[in-house]
Amino acid sequence: MSENSSAAGQTCTISLELNGERRELQVQPWTTLLDLLRDQLGLIGTKKGCDHGQCGACTVLIDGKRINSCLTLAVVRDGAEITTIEGLGSEAAPHPLQQAFMDHDAFQCGYCTPGQICSAQGLINEGHARSRDEVRELMSGNLCRCGAYPNITDAVIDVLAKETGK
Amino acid sequence: MNIRVETVGIGSAINRVDGLAKVTGRARYAAEYATPGMLYGWIVSSAIAKGRIVAIDETAARAVPGVVEIVTHSNRPHVAWLDRSYPEEAGPPGEPFRALYDDRILFSAQPVALVLAEMLESARDAAALVEVAYDVEPHNTDFDKALAEKFLPKKKRGTFHPPKNRGDAEGAFKDAALKVSADYRLATEHHNPMEMHATTVVWEGDGRITVHDKTQGPQNVQGYLASVFGFAKNNVRVMNPYVGGGFGSGLRPQYAVYLAVMAAKLMERSVRVVMTRQQMFSHVHRPEAVQSVQLGAAADGKLSSIINKATTSTSRFENNMEDVVIWGMMNYACANASGEYTVAPVDTYTSGDMRAPGAATGMTIFEMAIDEMAHAAKIDPLQFRLLNYSDIDQMNETPFTSKALKEAFAEGAAKFGWSKRSAEPRSMTDGKELVGWGVATGMWDAMFSKTSCSAKLSANGHLEVASASSDIGTGTYTVMTQVAADTLGLPVDQITARLGDSSLPASPLQGGSWVAASLGAAVQLACKAVAAKVLKAAAKVEGNPLGDASMDDVDIRQGRLVLKSDQSVSVSFADAMRAAGLDTIEVEETASGGISGMISQMQKSRNTHSAIFAEVKVDEELGVVRVTRIVNAVAAGRIINPKTARSQILGGVVMGIGMALHEETMMDHTLGRFMNHSFAEYHIPVNADVDDIEVIFVDEPDPEVTPLGVKGLGEIGIVGTAAAVANAIFHATGKRIRSLPITIDKLLD
Numbered sequence: 001m002s003e004n005s006s007a008a009g010q011t012c013t014i015s016l017e018l019n020g021e022r023r024e025l026q027v028q029p030w031t032t033l034l035d036l037l038r039d040q041l042g043l044i045g046t047k048k049g050c051d052h053g054q055c056g057a058c059t060v061l062i063d064g065k066r067i068n069s070c071l072t073l074a075v076v077r078d079g080a081e082i083t084t085i086e087g088l089g090s091e092a093a094p095h096p097l098q099q100a101f102m103d104h105d106a107f108q109c110g111y112c113t114p115g116q117i118c119s120a121q122g123l124i125n126e127g128h129a130r131s132r133d134e135v136r137e138l139m140s141g142n143l144c145r146c147g148a149y150p151n152i153t154d155a156v157i158d159v160l161a162k163e164t165g166k
Numbered sequence: 167m168n169i170r171v172e173t174v175g176i177g178s179a180i181n182r183v184d185g186l187a188k189v190t191g192r193a194r195y196a197a198e199y200a201t202p203g204m205l206y207g208w209i210v211s212s213a214i215a216k217g218r219i220v221a222i223d224e225t226a227a228r229a230v231p232g233v234v235e236i237v238t239h240s241n242r243p244h245v246a247w248l249d250r251s252y253p254e255e256a257g258p259p260g261e262p263f264r265a266l267y268d269d270r271i272l273f274s275a276q277p278v279a280l281v282l283a284e285m286l287e288s289a290r291d292a293a294a295l296v297e298v299a300y301d302v303e304p305h306n307t308d309f310d311k312a313l314a315e316k317f318l319p320k321k322k323r324g325t326f327h328p329p330k331n332r333g334d335a336e337g338a339f340k341d342a343a344l345k346v347s348a349d350y351r352l353a354t355e356h357h358n359p360m361e362m363h364a365t366t367v368v369w370e371g372d373g374r375i376t377v378h379d380k381t382q383g384p385q386n387v388q389g390y391l392a393s394v395f396g397f398a399k400n401n402v403r404v405m406n407p408y409v410g411g412g413f414g415s416g417l418r419p420q421y422a423v424y425l426a427v428m429a430a431k432l433m434e435r436s437v438r439v440v441m442t443r444q445q446m447f448s449h450v451h452r453p454e455a456v457q458s459v460q461l462g463a464a465a466d467g468k469l470s471s472i473i474n475k476a477t478t479s480t481s482r483f484e485n486n487m488e489d490v491v492i493w494g495m496m497n498y499a500c501a502n503a504s505g506e507y508t509v510a511p512v513d514t515y516t517s518g519d520m521r522a523p524g525a526a527t528g529m530t531i532f533e534m535a536i537d538e539m540a541h542a543a544k545i546d547p548l549q550f551r552l553l554n555y556s557d558i559d560q561m562n563e564t565p566f567t568s569k570a571l572k573e574a575f576a577e578g579a580a581k582f583g584w585s586k587r588s589a590e591p592r593s594m595t596d597g598k599e600l601v602g603w604g605v606a607t608g609m610w611d612a613m614f615s616k617t618s619c620s621a622k623l624s625a626n627g628h629l630e631v632a633s634a635s636s637d638i639g640t641g642t643y644t645v646m647t648q649v650a651a652d653t654l655g656l657p658v659d660q661i662t663a664r665l666g667d668s669s670l671p672a673s674p675l676q677g678g679s680w681v682a683a684s685l686g687a688a689v690q691l692a693c694k695a696v697a698a699k700v701l702k703a704a705a706k707v708e709g710n711p712l713g714d715a716s717m718d719d720v721d722i723r724q725g726r727l728v729l730k731s732d733q734s735v736s737v738s739f740a741d742a743m744r745a746a747g748l749d750t751i752e753v754e755e756t757a758s759g760g761i762s763g764m765i766s767q768m769q770k771s772r773n774t775h776s777a778i779f780a781e782v783k784v785d786e787e788l789g790v791v792r793v794t795r796i797v798n799a800v801a802a803g804r805i806i807n808p809k810t811a812r813s814q815i816l817g818g819v820v821m822g823i824g825m826a827l828h829e830e831t832m833m834d835h836t837l838g839r840f841m842n843h844s845f846a847e848y849h850i851p852v853n854a855d856v857d858d859i860e861v862i863f864v865d866e867p868d869p870e871v872t873p874l875g876v877k878g879l880g881e882i883g884i885v886g887t888a889a890a891v892a893n894a895i896f897h898a899t900g901k902r903i904r905s906l907p908i909t910i911d912k913l914l915d
Contacts, residue, residue: 035287043191044195049360090190091187107639108640110184112360114189136854136856141852145413147820148816151813
């Protein structure tokens, strides 16, 4: 990371592996990872629901771990590997979780959905959850006001079962 | 091919057609439209609840690099003067709030300035540096104190139905063998859709603006903005193709859209304004409520008297009114019933519609009282409801177009295993936990609202149906697609549904559970009109195989017109259009109840019903309640898509669990401010709070209620759910908690 001065004030150069692509970025030290993604990089799939780490809508994967990108300053993630919903799957080839969310109708308005899916991938990576109750507990950092929880749990269990059945 | 067509029409459980856009993050919401030269607006909220702004010191804020302007009541552009120039489809009577209009403060966290900056962070930083000096006036935010001023507004809200009294309720109550009488409370609740209210205004530079707004009615916002800010209506285009939840919070134009357009007009630039989660607690909310229910019954449990009185909170500047007291009066067979409804003003923003407004409060509380009477009569609470069942609307003395509530009770009870319930409170346990089973009834209106839809069929077989409706997660895109597929026998992937754009054919707000029935009917009409034009074109096909057949003489199947009298004779849409030299066929149709519909509405009641069964487990030492099972059996006419329909009910039930156990916006009366204005402190149910929910749709054919026989599902899932949970808590613990939400402190008290 290096520091620069510009019209926009002090900026820092950071390097991110973003959805499989190496990116050199100029960011201000106070810019959150969430605002960097949404505002500067146009990756609007990552959502802002509270900006306080209370709702989980901004969940992304950093080095495979799920984190609230609204509570993370972009500059402190220099060198990190970041996966957002856009990097998880595509319309042509949806990720198994994306397909499971569609098949189980695990959303209504869709606003919490990218965060739920990234969180579910993080949950699978952690390898702790096996039972339905464990999934419910460990997915409780992602709020859904439409109340799609039973379907979210079904979708996650569905993919978990396939992964662990391997 | 046959199978495929049959599985995509009305009644099939296809995946949501907008699903792929949502799971891949491609769906774009109001704050997600980037436009060159756009300014970021950050709202500064009032620190006081009532008074006047004396001075605003902008020095420090303006010194922040990137800050371009600070809009306040002192430098705002002109807005309309008269209240009637603030038109909206669902506003209550009164003086609509105008942000930055003058120096008056009407409620805490009212917007007092809008900071505009080149960067988001600059706007946020500068907003914190705006110093506002106030002349503070005394406020009252205490609903209990406001009750002394309760009144029935002279000018009623258009949606309000006054209770109609019957018999002599007071006399019958006096004489009743069994009596229950109690006051019940419901806390203030906030909608809190996951997407915060946000607006991106694109300044097109030629007098036009494109407004990406989080709303439940693009044409409602279009008309409002044009009138308030002096635009020609055609120069304002409001878009909301994706809406991150609403539940009523987007029925009225919110102050975010007002401020964003005001700033865009002042600066002649594009502007984006996004509320913070904290600011989401500074506008519409479900009113705080107190309801007193007195029930009288004969010794055999037959109801003889209903006295139902309720007061809900409103603001000082508008009178929000809800149908709170009528539900029990309509639902139960009882010769004597009276209702009284009033509002009490507090110094907050005006309360407003939140999922099943009125019924979620009044029917839920009434069903808690019914449980008390059943217990007093020593009758199983389900049996008690059947004993006092009515096939007609008792308050209006009209039959229902359909009412399959008995079937809902039967199917719900069977699925839940209700017959195994032991009657005595505290008699069921699971390890250390007390187990309780409760039941309640839900009721909502089956409404129909005039709606238009266009349909455009292309010669390549692609169909587009379009209406200025919204899909706030309700499945409207999918409903439109399925009705069109059903009507014209086309596969789903040949159909595009468009909505969320004020330039499309006229559609009302998305609310009241009327969209599926109303827009569904409009889609069907439009598609039938397309078919009629195809039939006309088919006459040009060589040999005119369909002859002089009328629409009554043909079936529409798989994109073909098929002669009913000889199924081997048919013409494809494509062949007919080619023969007539048509590239496209375009129509627009309007579904409207008309005068006959209005007369029919007076002759018959139109309602959805539900039977909710809940199981709770209570750790009495800790006061912790878990809702382990809910069965909600719903009678709502025809179901267009069982998968998305089930999700609607799940969502209502989950919000009902929130109403029962979690949701409560708490006011600090000294500051006059809602204090738990965050998801950390305003608790909505999380995944771990929601266990097993079973949804049943009982068979309820009803060709009379709406053209498609559809009744709507957006609200019914929440109505009564909290009562089933509260009644289950009584059954588990023997404690009657009459104030929702039933939090740990109340159970341990």
